[in-house]
Amino acid sequence: MQAQSLKAEAPATAATIDENALHELLGKAITDVGATSLATLVLIGDELGLYRGLAAGGAQTSAELARRTRTAERYVREWLNAHAASGYVQYHAATGKYGLSPEQAMMFAQEESPAFVVGGFQIALAAGRAFDRLKQAFVTGEGIGWHEHDHGVFHGCARFFRPGYIGNLVQHWIPSLDGVKQRLEAGIRVADVGCGYGYSTILMAQAFPKSKFTGFDYHRESIDAARVRAIEAGVADRVTFEIGGAKDFAGDNYEFITVFDALHDMGDPAGASRYILSKLAPGGTWMIVEPYAGDRVEENLNPIGRAYYAGSTLMCTPCSLSQEVGLALGAQAGEARVRSIVMGAGFTHFRRAMQSPVNLIFEARK
Numbered sequence: 001m002q003a004q005s006l007k008a009e010a011p012a013t014a015a016t017i018d019e020n021a022l023h024e025l026l027g028k029a030i031t032d033v034g035a036t037s038l039a040t041l042v043l044i045g046d047e048l049g050l051y052r053g054l055a056a057g058g059a060q061t062s063a064e065l066a067r068r069t070r071t072a073e074r075y076v077r078e079w080l081n082a083h084a085a086s087g088y089v090q091y092h093a094a095t096g097k098y099g100l101s102p103e104q105a106m107m108f109a110q111e112e113s114p115a116f117v118v119g120g121f122q123i124a125l126a127a128g129r130a131f132d133r134l135k136q137a138f139v140t141g142e143g144i145g146w147h148e149h150d151h152g153v154f155h156g157c158a159r160f161f162r163p164g165y166i167g168n169l170v171q172h173w174i175p176s177l178d179g180v181k182q183r184l185e186a187g188i189r190v191a192d193v194g195c196g197y198g199y200s201t202i203l204m205a206q207a208f209p210k211s212k213f214t215g216f217d218y219h220r221e222s223i224d225a226a227r228v229r230a231i232e233a234g235v236a237d238r239v240t241f242e243i244g245g246a247k248d249f250a251g252d253n254y255e256f257i258t259v260f261d262a263l264h265d266m267g268d269p270a271g272a273s274r275y276i277l278s279k280l281a282p283g284g285t286w287m288i289v290e291p292y293a294g295d296r297v298e299e300n301l302n303p304i305g306r307a308y309y310a311g312s313t314l315m316c317t318p319c320s321l322s323q324e325v326g327l328a329l330g331a332q333a334g335e336a337r338v339r340s341i342v343m344g345a346g347f348t349h350f351r352r353a354m355q356s357p358v359n360l361i362f363e364a365r366k
């Protein structure tokens, strides 16, 4: 019976194939296969200084870049051609030289630029190292803690989000909140919860020297890294980093609490919201930064949604599932779900203060 029905279906399926659609999809898949292989090459270029060497030396041959970076020419030439085919390096056919446009240099050679993208490749590669664990989790439904990942996930995540904070946090996001910038200028106490490597905390401390900041994260390795970065940035006098979870971090009466790209990673975002409410001073503000997303799946079927749904499957959803409650909001939760959690916790005010192509910025008050 089964064989018969399969036989009957086969010709119908073949007849419905749209050659153009198939070729378009295959072309997209080839692009993605190239991108997947390129991710390893991006990290090699980052760690061996190939991008920085290209940026510093101007147009140069593969031999010149290899000499400048003390690497092997044959490997470097192949790396350059892979990048040129990706559109990430310029190739000048007349001279056989390679170079970076100003935009390519911002994306790959300048760690401090708001367009630096290397962290994205780093986190994607490192997340895949949990392959066996993830495969098992798909079957059992168990969670995987943030701390259980490869080190590249923590470092890559910090480097992936930092450019967005450099370009937006002090200039746009904080001024979009009601009265917060003025209070930070005058000097208030701030908690940054789920701070990771603390780049958001440090940027705020650099901009508002009269305020005092404490970054909290449950993950010891991230807090250790954040402490080193605060010293390097020269703000250790006004920033401290402490191990603390979203439902037990220390201190009281904060006038401003921030959570950057971490609420959806928490097992119990509702419990965290209630705890944050209890830790805010009267009139205090909570800023929640979440990935950009619409409320419905069909609104997120685009390149941003693709990157975040994939990252969420690899890291955010397993992280939440590993914790108490395990709500697993996912990185594409959208405004309606975040609003309902925050208002359900007892906040009386919630609004979308602003948005960027990759982030939603929410303001909540007591």
Ligand SMILES: C[S@@+](CC[C@H](N)C(=O)[O-])C[C@H]1O[C@@H](n2cnc3c(N)ncnc32)[C@H](O)[C@@H]1O
Residues within 6 Å of the ligand: 146, 147, 157, 158, 161, 162, 193, 194, 195, 196, 197, 198, 200, 216, 217, 218, 219, 222, 244, 245, 246, 247, 259, 260, 261, 262, 265, 266, 267, 319, 323
């Ligand atoms: C995607 S990372 C974002 C880190 C940082 N805010 C940033 O923007 O770079 C999520 C962070 O949330 C932290 N985290 C997850 N669950 C937590 C919890 N229940 N309490 C405190 N931190 C938590 C993780 O350790 C991780 O550092």
